[in-house]
Amino acid sequence: MPDPVLLLILVAAIGIGWWLGRMERKHYRYRQRTLSGQHLSRDYFVGLNFLLNEQPDRAIETFVQALEVNGDTIDTHIALGNLFRMRGETDRAVRIHQNLLARPVLTTQQSEQVQLELARDFMRLGVLDRAERLLDGLVRQCENEQTATAAKHLMVDLFEREKDWQAALNVALPQLAKQDESLKRAAAHWHCELAEQNIEEGSPGPARRHLKQALSIDSACVRANWIYADIEHRAGSYRNEIRALRRIRDQDSDMVPITLAPIQRAFDLLDDEQGLIDFLHDQLEKSPYVSFVLLLAERLRTRDGLEHATRLVSEQLQRHPSLRGIDYLMDLYLKEVPEHELEHLRLLKRHTEQLMAQRARYRCKSCGFQGEQLYWHCPSCRQWGAIKPITGLEGE
Ligand SMILES: [Zn+2]
Structure with a gap:
């Protein structure tokens, strides 16, 4: 079992213990020790025993049963639902969160928090339309700013999965991306995705506009110049193609190896052998x-x-x-x-x-994923622009 999960169970157990202790004190004050109070305590210790005997499934089950839903325990119930999701038992997480949502004791903020977790459950299950409905409501009218921001991040994630790049841009820009470097990088790539769609449809004009926006969001977006080069190549402007590819060197010298094949092709199409040789000499000086x-x-x-x-x-x-x-x-x-x-x-x-x-040719700087092919979006960790050519003795 991963450590964060164990930690969460322990936190939940402490939370339940505290709540039960408080209940016990109340009962003592009013000399109303009830059978149900003793029953709850017993359940709590049974749960703790399961936990100590490394039987987390039974421990969680016991805690859920032991704990009454009220204003004091709502956070613990949410956390237990999240635990099930983290353990891959998302159906159970949905049941707990839906059950909570039906309770009248919830404050608006608690209800928003539960809706957010339920949206996470649905996303994990791949039921994106239900997640989208919940998130849409939260983004529109959420009282708690923190929950609203978390809902927007989830919404962006959802649109990204659906490859609805424009919708992702609408949610992320301008506020959300301002505070988040990786989101800024992602937004530039969404513009690049839209530019590629334009190129497919034979519309280089709108494609250029998207690329300009990509570079205004993230001036280090190598892919924007890569696509500019493609547009120039399709138009037969090979000098401009070379210029666009050379700009990549100023953006990120690690990405220079990907430019070699199209630069060579462009010089060959221009029938400019000396130009290619001069370019290569110049390149070797730098990297x-x-x-x-x-x-x-x-x-x-x-x-x-x-x-x-x-x-x-x-x-x-x-x-x-x-x-x-x-x-x-x-x-x-x-x-x-x-x-x-x-x-x-x-x-x-x-x-x-x-x-x-x-040997693989490319590696993700974020998660270490390796492959033969260059992906702009890492298939493993889903970071944008993190995969780069492998350099050194066995690579470039
Ligand atoms: Zn990765």
Whole structure:
């Protein structure tokens, strides 16, 4: 069982204990010790016993039964419902929260709190329309500011799951995103999503407007320039495409490796070999990623001969060791070594190829998710813009 869950059960147990103690004192004062009071105490200790014997299911069940719903215990009931949700027993959480909502003893603030938790239950169950109805009501007319903000965050999460980007933007902007950096980053990506939809529909004008908004919300949004480059490419403006891709270097140097393939393609379409070679030399001065080294080496090999390529890769490998660099260097050696030495080199190359085959190219900076493909939205932790190319000896 995860620690937060255990902690919550303990907090709930303490809360119940305090409430029962208070009840006991009242009974003592009025000399009205009732059988029900003793019964509640017994239930409480039975629950505690289950907890100490590491039987949390039975402990929670006993606590729920032992505790009468009233103004003093409402928070504990909410917490117990949340516990069930955290343990994956969301149906039970819904039953507890719905049962609470039907009680007339609830104040407006308590009722709002229960509605919020019920919305969380529905979201966990994937019943998004019911969650949306509850959240919509809370966002419109919630008295407690904290609950209203939590409802807005949930609403954003819900619209994101439904891929309703405009609706998510409407809730998050401008207030909510101001206080939350990750939400700001997300909002820029929602504009990018809308821009991509525009491009699909053949409307580059509205797409550009969305990209401009994305950059005004988050000037470090690499994806906005990535999509600008795509628009320019589709329009045949390859110089502008290169310009947009080069802007990514100023935004986030970690993302530079993704720009290599389209930049190479654009220079080739412009038939500008010297332009590409100058660009690569310039790039290596600033951030010598192995993909750039290998492309430059390959172009130099074609233009100036094998020796130039070998020298470049050897020099770069001394400064920045890289598995892919070693593998490429072996390719170059294979082209010139005598026949009787080929076998050893081929064997070595098989090893480097195997090592490289097992490596992912991208990793999420937030949760560590790894993959072959670049996702703007991490499929594991759902952070936007957190996945980056892997660098170092085994990566770029
Ligand atoms: Zn992640």
